[in-house]
Amino acid sequence: MDKRVLKQEMLKILQPEQVLADDLDLMYYSYDSSFLTKLERVYPDIVVLPRATEQVQRIVRFAYENNIPVTPRGAGTGETGGAVAFNGGIVIDLSTWDEIVEVDVSNMQVVVRPGVIHADLNNHLAKFNLFFPPDPGSSLMCTIGGMVANNASGLRAVKYGCTEQYVLGLEVVLPNGEVITTGGIRSKAIKNVSGLNLTKLMVGSEGVLGIITKIRLRCWPKPKARGIAMAVFSKLDDAPATVLEVYQAGILPSGIEILDKSAIKAVNQFKPEIGLPEDAEAILLFEVDGNAPSVEWEGTNIVEIAKRRATKVEWATDPQRMASLWEGRSVTATAAARVRPDGSRVFAGEDISVPLSRVAEALRAIRSLGEKYGIPVVNYGHIGDGNVHTAPVIDPENPAEAEKANQLVHEIHLLAIELEGSTTGEHGVGAVRRQYAELEHGEALKVMRLIKNAVDPKGIMNPGKLI
Numbered sequence: 001m002d003k004r005v006l007k008q009e010m011l012k013i014l015q016p017e018q019v020l021a022d023d024l025d026l027m028y029y030s031y032d033s034s035f036l037t038k039l040e041r042v043y044p045d046i047v048v049l050p051r052a053t054e055q056v057q058r059i060v061r062f063a064y065e066n067n068i069p070v071t072p073r074g075a076g077t078g079e080t081g082g083a084v085a086f087n088g089g090i091v092i093d094l095s096t097w098d099e100i101v102e103v104d105v106s107n108m109q110v111v112v113r114p115g116v117i118h119a120d121l122n123n124h125l126a127k128f129n130l131f132f133p134p135d136p137g138s139s140l141m142c143t144i145g146g147m148v149a150n151n152a153s154g155l156r157a158v159k160y161g162c163t164e165q166y167v168l169g170l171e172v173v174l175p176n177g178e179v180i181t182t183g184g185i186r187s188k189a190i191k192n193v194s195g196l197n198l199t200k201l202m203v204g205s206e207g208v209l210g211i212i213t214k215i216r217l218r219c220w221p222k223p224k225a226r227g228i229a230m231a232v233f234s235k236l237d238d239a240p241a242t243v244l245e246v247y248q249a250g251i252l253p254s255g256i257e258i259l260d261k262s263a264i265k266a267v268n269q270f271k272p273e274i275g276l277p278e279d280a281e282a283i284l285l286f287e288v289d290g291n292a293p294s295v296e297w298e299g300t301n302i303v304e305i306a307k308r309r310a311t312k313v314e315w316a317t318d319p320q321r322m323a324s325l326w327e328g329r330s331v332t333a334t335a336a337a338r339v340r341p342d343g344s345r346v347f348a349g350e351d352i353s354v355p356l357s358r359v360a361e362a363l364r365a366i367r368s369l370g371e372k373y374g375i376p377v378v379n380y381g382h383i384g385d386g387n388v389h390t391a392p393v394i395d396p397e398n399p400a401e402a403e404k405a406n407q408l409v410h411e412i413h414l415l416a417i418e419l420e421g422s423t424t425g426e427h428g429v430g431a432v433r434r435q436y437a438e439l440e441h442g443e444a445l446k447v448m449r450l451i452k453n454a455v456d457p458k459g460i461m462n463p464g465k466l467i
């Protein structure tokens with residue numbers, strides 16, 4: 001459709017400030033945080049910023065009738081090109097629709113519109129002594145709609161799980177413009193096994209099945225106490241072995257993070273005053289939370305277990321000491337980006353997930369792949385659930401290096417599948433990992449495509465993503 005006509009049609013639904021069609025504005029929507037969109041820039045035809053279900057419904061219905069692709073978008077912090085309109089058409093930016101509709105304290109629930117920022121939601125819930133536990137590193141930027149669409153999680157997933165565990169119901173505008181409520185039209189029930197579970201189907205569907213316009217979340221009471229244990233290992237295999245023993249002792253920490261020697265080196269190079277032990281093969285950080293006596297008991301036992309293999313162990317509950325033990329982990333992503341003065345970290349192959357028993361094997365293999373391609377790779381991540389973050393550092397402006405990086409991350413993705421894991425533990429598939437869908441899902445991919453075709457027969461909703 002002619003872009004001027006498209007703009008006129010959108011202005012029949014929205015106010016002028018809710019419609020963006022200038023090249024400069026559209027450029028902003030040509031990328032997210034993925035490496036792919038750094039290499040390839042594709043502009044949408046138009047961007048709209050609705051703030052009511054009826055507006056979304058009218059936009060989608062118009063797109064459906066005119067066969068125009070629609071791409072939902074939150075804050076654009078995704079790492080997979082998921083919110084980028086590779087087929088052109090309309091980008092529906094939901095980030096300005098950021099209303100917290102209701103905090104239902106007596107049922108420990110909250111209802112939000114999709115554009116609410118994760119950190120803002122938790123700041124608000126803290127007033128009621130509640131929190132929404134999934135905790136992505138992008139908390140200050142990402143939207144709850146984007147988190148639901150990507151089934152996001154973070155370093156506390158080991159205890160608290162992913163977004164899907166907290167979504168009780170959704171309002172969704174389907175690709176034909178119809179609006180449905182999942183989880184029961186009036187239901188606030190925590191336990192609900194009535195009907196096919198469309199809420200679970202929508203969570204993690206990356207915008208290919210519809211636009212999420214309202215979200216009911218379950219919240220949890222905020223833990224009263226916290227403690228951090230740090231353990232240093234001279235052998236890589238001792239780290240996962242220690243994690244397993246902690247679990248076997250009946251302890252479920254709220255976070256278990258690993259820095260391998262590449263990350264230790266990167267952190268020390270970036271901030272020498274942190275002074276992590278350079279000769280270590282791995283450092284583990286355990287976070288435990290709950291009430292003060294249980295935190296103390298768990299911490300003491302983690303220390304006892306870790307001492308069997310670690311060269312150094314420290315436990316802290318003092319807020320300042322906890323912050324300094326955690327500092328190495330909190331600067332790792334930034335430190336990774338600085339390992340080469342002329343390079344930068346690319347988000348590609350950054351999020352594989354493998355069984356705990358194969359984490360050490362994965363880290364060693366990634367190290368060898370980095371050497372094979374001559375690319376520094378910094379490894380760290382959520383060892384508690386086998387979610388390894390890899391940070392290749394290249395000069396992305398150099399086409400030969402970019403090509404080598406693409407080959408490297410392809411091998412990392414295949415490695416994850418080979419090690420009985422997944423190409424993505426939390427960041428999603430989008431456009432960048434779609435090529436592995438058949439290898440990962442086999443015949444089940446056909447069923448996924450049947451569902452997609454039934455819900456979106458014209459294929460207008462976020463085409464080219466996920467399946």
Ligand SMILES: Cc1cc2nc3c(=O)[nH]c(=O)nc-3n(C[C@H](O)[C@H](O)[C@H](O)COP(=O)(O)OP(=O)(O)OC[C@H]3O[C@@H](n4cnc5c(N)ncnc54)[C@H](O)[C@@H]3O)c2cc1C
Nearest residue numbers: 074075076077078082137143145146147149152153207212
């Ligand atoms: C520094 C950094 C750290 C990160 N750390 C983590 C982490 O620890 N854990 C983690 O899981 N992720 C992490 N991410 C990835 C990303 O932040 C999350 O996936 C986040 O949930 C995306 O939210 P968003 O609002 O930016 O969504 P976007 O990037 O805008 O969109 C993501 C996907 O959701 C779809 N979508 C967005 N809104 C809707 C909607 N309302 N209805 C339907 N579909 C929609 C889009 O089409 C797209 O496919 C990180 C990213 C960065 C840049």
